[in-house]
Amino acid sequence: MRTCSRNSLLGVVGLGIVAAAGCKAERVATPSADAQAAGKLRVTLVSASTGGGAVAAASTGSGWGTLKGRFAFVGDPGTAKPLLADKDTEVCSKAGMKLLDRSLLVDPSSKGLANVVVFARKTTRVKEPLPENPTGASLVFDQKQCEFLSPVFAARVGQPIDVKNSDPIGHNTNVSGSDFNQLIPAGGSTTYVPKAETGMPTMVTCNVHPWMKAYMVFRKDGYVAVTAADGSFTIPDLPAGEPLEFQVWHERSTGPNGALGLDNADLKWTPKGRFQITLEPDQVKDIGTLEVPASAIGT
């Protein structure tokens, strides 16, 4: 009977629509908490501290060593893109000069990769007296022609940094994740004292000119280096005789949080961008040229 089949068909279609209305777009599944484990954990946390936490690793050595190396980029770095600098053009695009993206700076002759950050993750001792500035560079963070003069800037926690503005227009310097977002008048300067370690480098921007970007990294022990234009770095006065783990970072690395993970079994390089080394007293260890393939660098 034709009426019967038509009615049934309508019924099925209608049911299908109703069923579909109840289904939602699938969200990413989230693992739920383990209630029993949580209950046990709560008992642990509520009880008084039982003491005996992680015992600080006893220092196993004496003397100081130096670490050197060089990062080289393998492949074609491409051409740097110009930044969209559409404000205060009489200063920022003076004489038609275009500001270029500096996230991947490769020296054309030596293929050295600049602005790679290397820092020691944990050290048991620091050589006193602490140096004026860890990287050997001056502690002045300047901006001129609407560009931060140091694309990557390193300092020790507690060291006063002179944040300057050498432009005829005002800027503000915003260190994300910190309490510093300060107006800096034209030709003026202000002092910034970082109070906490950053972990991985943190971004610095100017909100008046949003294309301006730099990175800052602060370490408590000051064992941090930023590679120069030719890709080389040196960290002097590291504690010798103990295993040291170093973290490596690059702005455009595809690794987690910018960690630069390389293929280097000798140094036990991990995908989290860390390698290990133990120095002898007075040793200057040169880990040679570390090749950074284009696959490790994102766009």
Add this chain to the structure above:
Amino acid sequence: MPHASMMRSAMHRHPVTIIAILGLCLLATGCGQTPPAYFRPNMVEATKQRLTPDQEKQVATVLLAMFGTPDEPVCMPETGLDEAKLRLAAGPVRSDIVGRKNGLYREHCAHCHGVTGDALGPTAAFLNPYPRDYRPGVFKFKSTERADKPTHTDLVRLLHNGVPGTSMPSFALLPSAQVEALAEYVKYLSIRGETELTLMRAFFELDDEAQGKLPETREFLVDETLTPIAEKWKAAADAQIQVPPMPADIDLVASIAKGKELFYGDKANCVKCHGVTGLGDGQANDYDDWNKAIVEIGKEISSGSAKARETSTSGMSPDELSEHRAQLAWIEKFGRVLDGDALEPRTIPPRNLRHGIYRGGRRPLDLYYRIHAGINGAPMPAAKGTVPPEEIWHIVNYIRSLPYELDGELGADKPMLAKDRF
């Protein structure tokens, strides 16, 4: 009426089919009670940190132990929070045994701010500006220095006044006990959210010996993670900005003139963002911290996926291939997380100062706070150290005059309010 008789005959002929279809429709709507509310994990951060499902589960378990559920909050003494107030605010809306209303947060706040305080409530996506996500522990309108937490009074005042110019309403008509409970619960959600972020970020800092598991010791979870966060909240009351008083005999006209000079000058740089008209049209392409995080991730994903698509898999070793596939899976997962667990990013326009609507409060004191410390989480920079206090007062007075500024240029005989001109 042929149609009615046709229907009637159909019903007579196929009663079972029709009843079955109607019954199934009823079932399709779902039966049973609403599931209990649960805290939504911070999937954006979890995916950004590339946590495995086991690691996500560990974080969820630790948070359950330290903070409880939306219906049963756990108040650890290190947080310094008042448990009675939390109980008043938590849970479903109901009356307790003495007839007091409970479940205040869910009644008043959860539909925008979300049960987790993550600004992913059902109405959040329709609001401009978005509601506050408490989890990073960043609050804009307060009386403390830039990176400090708001004081309890700041939160109570904000609940009392609402945020003019946004969808955040005023709760001035609620009894003060209820407002206090809500403020306390907001702190609880913020501390919980910041603890979650810290735990998720801590996986990256683990040594390989830890095998991807956080230490579940009191030292790590409470002393090293929870206590520093809670201490910042406790220290907020001492971090209030010390405001030098505005001279009582100040010449307002002269002050406004000086303020105008500073507004247009190079020291304070106000016009660079707020525009030479004061309409907030100086720039339009910056983001606040909450939206910027999503934008940065979006950029990373789109560049990563573009690169992954370009990379040819031929000639890859099995290790490289599995890494490549893992990367693709991560990008795809992140895309879905951004669809379901994050709001569409929006730029933050600088404030239009001609309206006379001030989100953080309209007292001269509030404007002083905004200029002195900037706005935490927003591009508004701090003028402290660059602009001395008496000059900040001049700028404050100028800003308060902006909505009423007479613009004499258009027709000398009929001065018109500048805001009406634009």
Add this chain to the structure above:
Amino acid sequence: MNRLSGIFWSLLFLAVPVLGVATFAIAPAIDVWLPKDVSEHGPAIDGLFYFILALTGVVFIATEVLLFWFLWKYDAANGDRPATYIHGSHTLEVVWTIIPAATLLFLAIYQMNTWADVKMRRPAMAPSVEVVARQFEWRLRYPGRDGTLGTPDDLFLVNDLHVPVDEDFLVQLKSMDVLHSFFLPNLRIKQDAVPGMKIRVWFKATETGQFDIVCAELCGWGHYKMKGRVTVESREDFDQWLESQYARQNATQPEADPSTAVARTE
């Protein structure tokens, strides 16, 4: 069996007028009646309401009783007399058209004066407050010491309307976004806030106390909680309150005692 069915249905229909009248009779006793009236024109409006209630009540009871009587008396089980079909009665039609029309005309004219008092005879005064309805709150703006709205000394508040007692009070009503309705139940005031229009609402409160402002035009998901509070107080209290709000709005220092940070009137 049929007769029982007839009795049942007749009595069921009788229950409607009986319960209806009973509800109205006990309503005031269980506080489900008109809200307390504290406005000057309130008695006039309430009077109209009672008049119409009485009129319609009488007609209602009469028609319902008649309906019950016909159901009872002319039940099929009872009577064997078949119904008579008539071609209609012209007289009846005229009568039951003229009488209601006259009643309505009477009502329309009877209420004109009250309508004019509430909606047309605006007191000649500057606005006492500007109320801007917004999703989902009432934003208030008092003209301040200079008495003029739109000057730098205006006082801005949310949801907390204060009115001096026994004085004419003129509200300038606007809407910032969509249709709302400014409804003060205890003052017998209800006026839609139409976007783009500036509408005047006036009243005189006769008793002090705290009463509700509610929104009476569906304006979005928050319509149900778009509540405000109107506080009617003596002129001295009102002036004192205005001064304290002034001081708060112009504060250049935080309060010495944080517990006084927000003004709570509970």
